[in-house]
Amino acid sequence: MAGKVAQRRAALRENLVLIAERTISEKGLTALRARDLASEAGCAVGAIYNVFGDLTDLVLTVNARTFHRLGADVAEALAEAPQDPVEQLIVMAQAYHKFAADNHLSWRALFDVERAPDEAAPDWYLEEMGRLFAYIADPLAVIFPGRDSHEHALLTRALFSSVHGIVLLGLDQASSGVPAEDIDRMIALVLRQLTASS
Amino acid sequence: MAGKVAQRRAALRENLVLIAERTISEKGLTALRARDLASEAGCAVGAIYNVFGDLTDLVLTVNARTFHRLGADVAEALAEAPQDPVEQLIVMAQAYHKFAADNHLSWRALFDVERAPDEAAPDWYLEEMGRLFAYIADPLAVIFPGRDSHEHALLTRALFSSVHGIVLLGLDQASSGVPAEDIDRMIALVLRQLTASS
């Protein structure tokens, strides 16, 4: 039986990812414990380290999946959006907001995981980020046809960052919780203004 | 000698805050250790817990000071700004950016400290936040005289959140580091557009 070991490894890996994903989404990143994980997966704590380098590796794997789901939601919203590029941007931003609200703890884990300061961002992160930026850049290119690429890149980043900031502070409990419809109104307000031809 | 104990307590408290402030600003929140703190302050670890409930309390005290310095910097920038309300907003936002860049680790500690999910935000936080919001709301009231207060509040929050998001992602290493002048350009771009009368 060649590959029996590899099969078990793969099954364990998948299992650990699913358990970690559920734990993070239900109780948050800080509730993730190596011992709980092992006990739920029915394996020894050491087995985790045969499959992942450390817990951060596992969290990054979960984050990659979360980021991918986020990208898919935004893409789906874009596909169903009207032709008007401004409306497309608003629909995507509100899809971003909805994802963050519906998957709050998983979404927070995307940013709360501690990265080694010198280590580069993982490839999948840059790829997914690039995909999101592309979704934004396309309507922007329609709205502002006559700008150079650097300016386009800055505008894309500024737009994403602004929406991200609105969602981040809007969902933050410390800011005493802004109602969801107010967040959506802020998003629409900002995007309409940012894309208005001066 | 009445109050000799109280004096020592106060001196220790001040000392601990200063050491923690320096540690956070130089090495980041995650480098703060109770034992290192005690050894630097020349006291026992237990003494920390006579003065602060736990390390989070100490960090929150440091954060209050950081937030206050941030507010002062923004206020100073506003005082030196031209009369034009749009320029005032830009100058304040760029002062916010400069503070975050110059005090990166201390600024990060403002958001990275873990808060108990049910616990309310501390008073000083709401006060300082309110002060910052007031700095923004004043020029906005000049620019948009005819809006109701709820809309003003939303616009103020949206504006702050957008600038915060631009600075946050701009300074984030994972986004491969946006040059400071590009961050300032994004800030100016966004604020000019957001305050343009449609």
Next chain:
DNA sequence: CCCTCAATTGAACGCAGTTCAGTGATAGGC
């Protein structure tokens, strides 16, 4: 069927924050 060696185990390690019984200084009464 046995032997070899790698995968797996879980007790142990190092290192955090936090606690608490023991210790010593303080402040008030005499």
Next chain:
DNA sequence: GCCTATCACTGAACTGCGTTCAATTGAGGG
């Protein structure tokens, strides 16, 4: 000025975490 009840201070010990590694197990070729 002394005595003592009180309380702050001490730091070793406790708890809980991620991670490691000597011991053990079991898979797979001869």
